[in-house]
Amino acid sequence: MPQYLSTLDPDFETAFTALLSAKREDSPDVDEVVQAIIADVRARGDAALIELTARFDGLELTQDSLRISAQEIDEAATQVSSEDRAALELAAERIRAYHVRQLPENAMWTDPDGASLGWRWTPVQAAGLYVPGGTAAYPSSVLMNAVPAKAAGVERLAVTVPAPGGRLNPLVLLACRIAGVDEVYRVGGAQAIAALAYGTETIAPVDKITGPGNAWVAAAKRRVFGKVGIDMIAGPSEILVIADAQNDPDWIALDLLSQAEHDESAQAILITDDESFGRAVEQALEARLQGLMRRDIAAASWRDFGAVIIVRDMEEAAALSDRIAPEHLEICCAETEAVAAKVRHAGAIFLGPMTPEAAGDYISGPNHVLPTARSARFSSGLSVLDFLKRTTLSRLTPGALAALGPAAERLAQAEGLEAHGLALRARLDRLNGPEAG
Ligand SMILES: NC(=O)c1ccc[n+]([C@@H]2O[C@H](COP(=O)([O-])OP(=O)(O)OC[C@H]3O[C@@H](n4cnc5c(N)ncnc54)[C@H](O)[C@@H]3O)[C@@H](O)[C@H]2O)c1
Ligand SMILES: N[C@H](CO)Cc1c[nH]c[nH+]1
Numbered sequence: 001m002p003q004y005l006s007t008l009d010p011d012f013e014t015a016f017t018a019l020l021s022a023k024r025e026d027s028p029d030v031d032e033v034v035q036a037i038i039a040d041v042r043a044r045g046d047a048a049l050i051e052l053t054a055r056f057d058g059l060e061l062t063q064d065s066l067r068i069s070a071q072e073i074d075e076a077a078t079q080v081s082s083e084d085r086a087a088l089e090l091a092a093e094r095i096r097a098y099h100v101r102q103l104p105e106n107a108m109w110t111d112p113d114g115a116s117l118g119w120r121w122t123p124v125q126a127a128g129l130y131v132p133g134g135t136a137a138y139p140s141s142v143l144m145n146a147v148p149a150k151a152a153g154v155e156r157l158a159v160t161v162p163a164p165g166g167r168l169n170p171l172v173l174l175a176c177r178i179a180g181v182d183e184v185y186r187v188g189g190a191q192a193i194a195a196l197a198y199g200t201e202t203i204a205p206v207d208k209i210t211g212p213g214n215a216w217v218a219a220a221k222r223r224v225f226g227k228v229g230i231d232m233i234a235g236p237s238e239i240l241v242i243a244d245a246q247n248d249p250d251w252i253a254l255d256l257l258s259q260a261e262h263d264e265s266a267q268a269i270l271i272t273d274d275e276s277f278g279r280a281v282e283q284a285l286e287a288r289l290q291g292l293m294r295r296d297i298a299a300a301s302w303r304d305f306g307a308v309i310i311v312r313d314m315e316e317a318a319a320l321s322d323r324i325a326p327e328h329l330e331i332c333c334a335e336t337e338a339v340a341a342k343v344r345h346a347g348a349i350f351l352g353p354m355t356p357e358a359a360g361d362y363i364s365g366p367n368h369v370l371p372t373a374r375s376a377r378f379s380s381g382l383s384v385l386d387f388l389k390r391t392t393l394s395r396l397t398p399g400a401l402a403a404l405g406p407a408a409e410r411l412a413q414a415e416g417l418e419a420h421g422l423a424l425r426a427r428l429d430r431l432n433g434p435e436a437g
């Protein structure tokens with residue numbers, strides 16, 4: 001049974017605040033465990049990876065089997081049906097077509113003082129892509145990480161993916177092949193993130209780690225940030241659906257379940273202006289739940305973190321949505337576009353009843369690695385830009401330095417930084433000196 005909240009209820013604010021602050025990840029115990037795992041991998045390298053993989057994934061590895069060989073990838077590719085391969089290839093092509101449009105332009109211009117200024121984008125040299133695989137395999141996440149990285153021009157792509165009990169979906173490996181991944185390691189969780197950040201005997205360190213994962217993965221990414229770059233905290237999935245009574249309750253129920261089934265810590269919320277529609281969605285959801293393969297996971301997520309919020313109108317719905325800052329926001333109501341225009345904080349918005357969030361997870365083109373836990377207030381979904389850095393460029397002519405240098409010198413003096421001032425003054429004196437002009 002999810003929580004029912006109504007903005008008409010005098011206790012709404014208290015209940016809504018409790019919903020927002022429900023601890024779904026990053027609990028102190030997770031962080032403590034992660035801290036110890038990272039320290040272990042730093043200290044013992046491959047030996048720690050092997051031991052932790054046995055403990056958490058029930059898989060006995062040796063140093064030689066940490067990396068998945070090209071031959072294993074070839075073999076896996078032959079196990080994939082032609083229909084699955086075609087679906088993966090279509091997805092890869094659509095994701096590529098979307099992401100190449102994000103490639104930014106370099107720029108250089110000369111301003112009226114004679115200063116030539118600009119910037120240049122360059123890719124990171126090596127990226128580590130975390131592909132979740134603990135409770136479900138995510139070939140789609142391989143594409144969502146690797147395709148933008150390739151489009152950005154990253155030279156080395158290393159994927160880590162857990163293989164619980166030795167099982168690894170061949171589609172994950174085929175997706176690595178299609179996307180041009182160079183290295184694949186059968187390691188997951190915080191230990192994979194630590195290996196990518198600090199390196200071990202087998203896994204060379206990378207410059208940037210991207211990709212979603214569960215609470216341990218998210219906590220590890222937070223901890224290694226600074227040693228390497230990270231994309232964002234893409235933790236347990238979330239969906240917020242804003243829907244009016246004109247929708248089919250069954251469709252909305254399935255959309256909520258499609259994220260609840262990811263993780264017991266996932267969160268699915270419905271906001272509607274019609275209480276009986278909310279009850280109908282809940283009923284449809286309970287009915288659909290029974291038939292799901294991952295019903296235990298979805299049921300726990302819905303029971304512990306699910307909610308139906310009844311609002312007076314869609315304006316109120318948009319305002320509440322911004323306070324939730326969801327990873328995915330589906331809007332299905334008479335004024336879909338107008339409501340969407342009012343929303344500021346969301347990882348991805350899905351407009352209208354024919355745009356289920358699940359289409360975005362696989363095939364539409366935009367990235368499905370998205371900010372969770374309200375971080376859509378300040379971050380965006382994975383993009384080509386996550387694999388690029390911007391270097392600024394400047395060139396001053398003698399005239400430009402003569403025009404701008406004195407102000408810089410004053411500021412250096414104001415900051416008490418003498419050498420800065422002298423570096424400017426030495427040149428200004430030369431420009432003004434006897435041999436000038
Ligand atoms: N936000 C996004 O963009 C996005 C996209 C796809 C998936 N996801 C999320 O990714 C997650 C995938 O989770 P998953 O668990 O299936 O796979 P996962 O690969 O993220 O995690 C599996 C690993 O977790 C570690 N682990 C499990 N229990 C542990 C424990 N008690 N202590 C220490 N480590 C432990 C193990 O090392 C294991 O290898 C889900 O939460 C899903 O919602 C998010
Ligand atoms: N919904 C997930 C992002 O939160 C991504 C995903 C992968 N496969 C299916 N769904």
Ligand SMILES: [Zn+2]
Pocket residue numbers: 237258259262361
């Ligand atoms: Zn999904």
